[in-house]
Amino acid sequence: MTQTSASFRRRRSCLYMPGSNARALEKVKTLDADVVIFDLEDAVLPDQKAEARRLVAEAVRAGGYGPREVVIRINGAGTPWHGEDLIMARDAGPDAVLFPKVEAAADRFDGMVQWAMIETPRAVLEADRIAASGFAALVVGTNDLAKEMHAPITPGRDAFRVALQQTVLAARANGIAALDGVYNDIGNDEGLAAECADGALLGFDGKTLIHPSQLEIANRAFSPSEEELEHARAVVAAFAAQPEAGVLKVKGRMTERLHLEEARRTLMLAGEAEHAG
Numbered sequence: 001m002t003q004t005s006a007s008f009r010r011r012r013s014c015l016y017m018p019g020s021n022a023r024a025l026e027k028v029k030t031l032d033a034d035v036v037i038f039d040l041e042d043a044v045l046p047d048q049k050a051e052a053r054r055l056v057a058e059a060v061r062a063g064g065y066g067p068r069e070v071v072i073r074i075n076g077a078g079t080p081w082h083g084e085d086l087i088m089a090r091d092a093g094p095d096a097v098l099f100p101k102v103e104a105a106a107d108r109f110d111g112m113v114q115w116a117m118i119e120t121p122r123a124v125l126e127a128d129r130i131a132a133s134g135f136a137a138l139v140v141g142t143n144d145l146a147k148e149m150h151a152p153i154t155p156g157r158d159a160f161r162v163a164l165q166q167t168v169l170a171a172r173a174n175g176i177a178a179l180d181g182v183y184n185d186i187g188n189d190e191g192l193a194a195e196c197a198d199g200a201l202l203g204f205d206g207k208t209l210i211h212p213s214q215l216e217i218a219n220r221a222f223s224p225s226e227e228e229l230e231h232a233r234a235v236v237a238a239f240a241a242q243p244e245a246g247v248l249k250v251k252g253r254m255t256e257r258l259h260l261e262e263a264r265r266t267l268m269l270a271g272e273a274e275h276a277g
């Protein structure tokens, strides 16, 4: 299953911020993030939950986030804040509501696009069923996963390879988005770039982030290189010139119509939808 151009969205950089941080909710309007995630869950202390909910509702209703996709992460089912968060999110009308610590198929809420965190061992094992139940994106939570698995997050993320791959497979099998986990070491640009490159190689659409300084690195890592763009343009041009062909040689490479689909996706990622054919 693939995303169509109609449903296609760039989600290279997805910046979390605590819903209680009014300054951050405002500042993000000036930042180059594809997605902004207003967190009511782990970044907000219990005695600040109500105020954070109020601030987020106000911010989402007021808008001003331009082309950025606006997402609210609510508190999980079974917490004292879940019900009121849910009502607020439904009424405020963000682009999506992110549910933490999902472990089973979704309850459907009308008028609400739902995203799921994959951040427990059970969720990883159930990822396909969760993805198939109506969520529009899977978001890896490596911090919670590390805690639950009793495994450290190391460069290369050895303990999490299966979880990361299973999340991408589940998302792709169900035609939905897959977003990689956060990188905690703010300021370690080299480490972040390596982890972004790893996420892109695994097939993620983008990376969740925690600080504005991480945006440019993620945006670059999840954008096609000039070489990839050039090749994609050549593939689209070749099939446009020979519309009846099933297979062609482009720049010495065997190229089928499946490669044309990939080329179109590459061009859309670069904002070249008009050239995607």
Ligand SMILES: CC(C)(COP(=O)(O)OP(=O)(O)OC[C@H]1O[C@@H](n2cnc3c(N)ncnc32)[C@H](O)[C@@H]1OP(=O)(O)O)[C@@H](O)C(=O)NCCC(=O)NCCSC(=O)C[C@H](O)C(=O)O
Pocket (backbone or CB within 6 Å): 015, 016, 017, 018, 023, 024, 025, 027, 028, 039, 042, 043, 117, 119, 140, 141, 142, 143, 144, 145, 181, 182, 209, 210, 211, 212
């Ligand atoms: C980690 C931070 C608390 C650090 O904040 P701070 O000390 O204020 O950083 P700086 O002084 O370097 O900030 C410089 C300016 O940038 C703004 N800022 C900082 N972070 C953000 C942000 N995330 N979004 C928007 N703007 C941000 C500061 O306000 C400063 O602005 P200015 O005043 O104009 O100079 C902080 O970065 C932070 O809170 N980050 C996000 C934390 C968060 O949301 N965590 C929850 C999600 S992560 C997670 O739980 C994933 C998953 O569930 C899992 O299990 O893995």
Ligand SMILES: [Mg+2]
Pocket (backbone or CB within 6 Å): 042, 100, 119, 141, 143, 144
């Ligand atoms: Mg988490």
